[in-house]
């Protein structure tokens with residue numbers, strides 16, 4: 001029996017502690033790492049130090065095994081047949097939807113639409129809601145810290161609908177003040193699109209306060225939870241967001257599956273984004289009526305194995321507890337920031353304290369281009385991100401061409417931080433002193 005299948009029999013490996021929780025009731029990342037087969041691989045002949053979790057996260061055995069098990073034993077085309085495998089695939093797909101609904105505390109399964117990723121979820125809202133309900137002279141308000149996937153679709157909508165795009169800017173610490181929000185939301189604001197956490201600076205935005213303020217003025221709000229949900233979780237009912245989007249691959253799940261949560265009343269009035277099989281009720285030569293929610297927005301054969309993997313990732317995260325995961329990331333961030341602040345050749349971007357911040361740190365090393373730095377530390381088995389992080393407007397606003405970024409998740413350790421800093425020191429010395 002192969003390694004994955006063997007672990008599937010006992011997917012929640014607990015022989016050395018329950019879900020990697022130590023006796024102090026905190027995450028023990030050294031135990032947790034054993035659940036992630038990638039850490040048994042060597043990178044450049046070294047142990048992998050994975051600090052690119054804001055880009056994508058690694059997968060634990062239970063997620064890998066759940067996808068493998070689905071493909072080995074249950075694969076069929078859901079909603080399309082009466083045979084065992086079709087019924088089984090339908091059942092697993094529906095269960096995954098229910099798991100997501102419970103995880104984000106949506107009121108109804110109808111409010112959970114499976115997509116490919118955050119980008120597709122935002123495009124769905126832009127093309128279905130934006131292109132039909134945003135009108136000339138309406139304003140779409142974004143923060144300057146948005147990922148390109150929460151900017152470009154709105155540029156298209158603004159252009160087509162002759163609406164106006166406006167931006168909220170950050171203060172010198174990388175925070176978004178309510179003063180700025182109140183200055184920018186006007187009676188023309190139709191939609192506010194905002195990330196829960198900046199993928200560059202790690203800043204957590206006051207989304208609840210912003211949503212309440214926007215609603216008082218009649219605007220809807222879309223929250224990009226790609227960076228927020230995997231670390232902070234969400235209660236969409238309490239938050240009162242109109243749209244909330246995220247990707248499975250940033251929360252231990254597979255690539256190719258994401259989610260759009262939207263208020264049922266909005267989804268009811270929005271036209272389908274894509275059309276074809278699986279989203280219809282009745283079709284004639286010239287017309288069609290659409291399936292009820294959520295199928296109305298899920299044209300074509302869905303990504304069942306992705307949904308199964310996402311459900312397994314949610315179970316895994318729930319078993320550890322998001323509160324413990326966030327605390328672990330904050331402990332690591334405090335440790336890293338304290339050390340990094342003392343290194344004279346580092347420039348750090350974003351909040352230097354721990355208030356309203358997550359486990360993402362962007363920085364530059366004096367006299368070394370971020371891309372060169374990323375290639376050099378890669379030789380030490382260290383994965384970090386260099387570039388504009390798909391947030392060019394933010395980098396322009398900060399007047400930074402590119403930066404390096406490290407981002408933590410549940411399996412990172414203080415050793416990872418120490419090894420990174422040693423590697424940075426070697427890289428800088430090599431570039432500046434030639435040795």
Ligand SMILES: Cc1ncc(COP(=O)(O)O)c(C=O)c1O
Pocket residue numbers: 054055117118119120147149150195197198199224226227247390
């Ligand atoms: C804040 C934010 N939004 C959206 C995205 C896009 O996610 P995806 O590529 O999974 O669609 C990312 C990815 O890095 C992100 O960090």
